[in-house]
Amino acid sequence: MRHHRRITVWGSFLPRSSATNHSSSKYFNNRRKVCVFLLADWSSSNMLRLLLTLCALFTIKGSALQLPQQLSISRCPITYYTKKYESVYVDSINNRFRICFRGPADSTDCIKGPVIDANSQFTFNTDKRLTTLKLFQFGTETVLELDYSDYQPPGTPSTEHPRYANTLVNGKEVQSLTAVLQAREYYVDITGCRPSDFGMARNTKTSVLETCTNYTCSLTAVGSSTTCGDREYCDGKGSCRKMEICTANGPTVIDFKEKINSVSDRCEYTLLHDQSAGFTLKANFLERRRRDVSFVDSLTLDFSDSDDIQLLQGQRVMKAGSPVTLTSSVQTFSGVDLSKDQTGVTASFSLQGSSFSVFYDGTTVQISIDVLAYKSHTGLCADSGSSSSSRLSSDASCLTQYADKVDDEVNCTAMTQQCNILKSAPFSSCNSKVDPQPYITACTETMCKYPDEDGLRCQFLEAYAKACAKKQVILQNWETAAQCSNSAVMCQNTICSDHEFCGDIFGTAGCRCRAIFAAPYLNSSTYGSPTVCEHNSASLTLVNCLLDQKGINSSNLTLLDKTCKGQVNEKTHMLTFNFTSESCGTIVHTNNSKVIFTNAVTLKDEITRKDHAYIEFSCFYKKPEVNHVAFRIQDSPVVQSVTSGTWNHTVTMVAFADASRTQMVDTNYQVQLNQKIWVELKSSGLDENLISTVTDSCWATNQQSYDSSQKYFLIQDGCANLADQTVQVERNGDGVLNYFSFNMFKFTDESRDLYLHCKLQLCLKQEGNCIPECSSQGKRRRRSMQNPEDSAYLSMGWSA
Known part of the structure; x- marks a missing residue:
């Protein structure tokens, strides 16, 4: 006997197709408390009527009911796949009767009933054609019932056909119920389970391949699930794999879960970090042949309790900033086993029971772990998509994005096939x-x-072969099948500077320029920085990696003088040439107001088959200018620094009382009339091979101004005044030291002061002879001293 009351909704259902039969009465055996909270009937009268029985306590009768309609069942809540609901929403969708639990607009948790046929081809009396949908609540258990009855006039074919009902959880169908024969009750237990927010029937199992999770709903409606362990990850295809290998090659990182992402900048990143163990594996990404493709350029094993270890290009290893020499034999440093072979460098160590192995060959990084508690690790190897949180660089310039033009030589179709x-x-x-x-x-x-250079394609294939070897699968002769020569690293023991990387240069390993560093030089078609000019010396610095990439051997380069070679900086690999105006074949000439030093870098060989083997450069200087400097004998000797354009020097003017110029005339010295005085003018700080000091003229005045109306010349046009036989110019224009002598005199106007003034010039020796030509017959001035505005006046005064 069934102890229940029911709600009845009358109307007409037209079922569509047959389904699996579910017919049983076992759900009601030995049941004492039954709540039939909804019973939906649809009859041919098209009249919807509602009756509700809660917990078998009482019955509510209603008049005609229009869809949609909300019904409260708070007196007898229903448990629908573990969720308890106190309201139901009755409506229809796509002409099917529907009962939903979350709301009229939420079709996620619903029961879809049979098709409503309001235009039946038959005419029936009320209750002659009836489809009934019932829900039974037994404590926490729920049962769905479906049955129907049809009126069949005498002599007409049977109208029996199946009716359907379906249960949905979160919009997905869980169970179905089909009424095949009339006047029979069909039941289905919909108590079920709801693991991960989807529905399951009792005593069933299901698997989610994407998460490798297996769900079970027991016979007693207890749900459980199993998935990959802490040391495993799901491959998205239903299989759990051990989290053992992380690979970084080029800009791409394949993490422990075999998920892939790319690094688009040139920053330092955390590949693996274990906070509890105090360990971080850092990778610095830098560009190579293209500005928009980065590679792992170095690795840093950062241990909180010991010195850092760096793995660099060329199989080089640094510990605490000092180089470490490695062989194929294992060497241990602070608990880290280091070794190298022809394929690269390996660092092995243990942390908190996990064994780590880090391999680096200058391009590819592979990290393998025998035991991994995944939840304790972060970084790109734990999650390749965590680039923003794994970035370590504080300098934002590394984030600059570049867009190089497409390389026409790259055949993407062919590369994809390979x-x-x-x-x-x-x-x-x-x-x-x-x-x-x-x-x-x-x-x-x-x-x-990226171009297929430096063995890059084979590096990707070798990375896969190494990952297979970790799984005890040795790929025999893969190099031959893939047309890769061998697994040996091309750049063993090659040391490149910061702006270089090791790559192929005409078939051999060498240091190539990084794309960002090389771009300014390539854009201006130069091989180095502008010439540095200073006084009579100059230097030219060329970028060695640019020369190498053009096939120019820097050891074969010289200046015009083939004995003058450049010097290579061991750290930067820059090639520098130094020269002066008098060395290395430098050509000096003038152009209006400029002095030009010209030299060139060329091959020492007589012939060449390389372009750009001749690099000419020049230094431009302004001609020496004359400075106005005044001295008084009371301050003798006087030393003063002089700046003339780009020429810096010091001028000293001193008076002496002896021919050897050892007895200096100072403020305490009494000069007698007709006593011979020697005056010395000396310039310091000039290259005597390039510049000479020329005494153009010297004269005496009785006023302090050198432009006084009364003048007496001792030297004129660089030569002694022939009218004064006491004047002797003993050295003038052949260096930076000039001196002359004369006998002391005074003016006849009884002036007590005597001022001596000299006009000087600096002379460029390459322009001509700086020594004035003097004779007893006449005098000839040098061309460089023809401009009277380029005169300097130096004065010395005596008081009688």
Whole structure:
């Protein structure tokens, strides 16, 4: 006997197609408390009437009911796949009767009933054609019932056909119920389970491949689930894999879960960080041949309790900033085992029970762990998509994005085919152990943009082969199948500077310029910085890696004088040439107001088959200018610094009382009339091979001004006054030291003061002879002293 009361909704249902039968009465055996909270009937009268029985306590009768309608069942809540509801919403959708629990606009948790047929081809009397949908609540258990009855006039075919009902959880169908024969009750237990917010029937199992999770709903409606362990990850295809290998090649990082992402800048990143163990593995990304493609340029093993270890290009290793010499034999430094072979450098160590191995060959990084408690690790290897949180660089300039033009020589179709070889033999023998798709994607994304140079394509294939080896799958002769020469690193022991990377240069390993560093030089078609000019010396610095990339051997370069070679800086690899105006074949000439030093870098060989083997450069100086400097004998000797354009020197003017110029005339010295005085003019700080000091003229006045109306010349036009036989110019214009002598005199106007003035010039020796030509017959001035505005006046005075 069934102890229940019911709500009845009358109307006409027209079922569509047959379904699996679910007919049973076992749900009602030995049940004492039953709540039939909804019973939906649809009859041919098209009249909807509602009756509700809660917990078998009482019945509510209603008149005609229009859809949609909300009904309260708070006196007898229903448990629908573990969720308890106190209201139901009755409506129709796509001509099917529907009962929903979350709201009229929310169709996620619903029961879809049979099709409502308001235009039946038959005419029936009330209650002659009836479809009934019932829900039973037994404590926490819920049962759905479906039955129907049809009126069949005598002599007409049977109208029996199946009716359907379906349960939905979060919009997905969970169970279905089909009434096949009339006058029979069909039941289905919809108590079920709701793992991860989807529905399951009792005593069923289901799997979600994307998360590798297996769900079980027991016979007693208890849900449970299993998934990958802490040391495993889901491959998205239903299989759990051990989290063992992380690979970084080019800009791409394939993390422990075989998810892939790319680094688009040139910053330092955390590949792996274990806070509890105090360990961080850092990778510095830098560009190479293109500005918009980055590579792992160095690794840093950062231990909180010991010195850092760096793995660099050329299989170089640094510990606490000092180089470490490695061989194939394992050497241990602070608990880290280091070794190298022809393929690269390996660092192995243990942290809190986990064994780590870090391999680096200058391009590819592979980190493997035998035991990984994944939840305790962060960084790109734990989650390749965590680039923003894993970035370490504080300088924002590393984030600058570049867009180089497309390389027309890159054949993306061909590169894709070559990367897809990972699905073919012999690589295919490992495909079940290591998913080749992330490696194919990494290879394709990079090789469709970056030129196939420096063995890069084979580096991607070798990275897959190494990952297979970690899974005990050895790929025999893969190099031959992939047309890769061998696994040896091309750049063993090659040391490049910060603006260089090791790559192929005409078939051999060498240091090439990084794209960002080289761009300004390539744009201006130069090989170095502008010439640095200073006085009579100059230097030219060329970028060695630019020369190498053009096939120019820097050791074969000289200046015009073939004995003058450049010097290579061991750290920067810059090539510098130094020369003076008098060395290395420098050519000096003038052009109006400029002095030009010209030299050139060229090959020492007589012939060359390389372009750009001749690099000419020049230094431009302004001609020496005359400065106005005044001295008084009372301050003798006087030393003063003089600046004349780009020429800086010091002038000293001293008077002496002896021919050897050892007895200086100072303020305490009494000069007698007709006593011979020697005056010395000396310039310091000038290159005597390039510049001479010329005494153009000297004269005496009785006034302090050198332009006084009364003048007496001792030297004129660089030569002694022939009218005064006491004047002797003993050295003038052949260096930076001039001196002359004369006998002391005074003016006849009884003036007590005597002032001696000299006009000087600096002379460029390459322009001509700086020594004035003097004779007893006449005098000839040098061309460089023809401008009277370029005169300097130096004065010395005596008081009688």
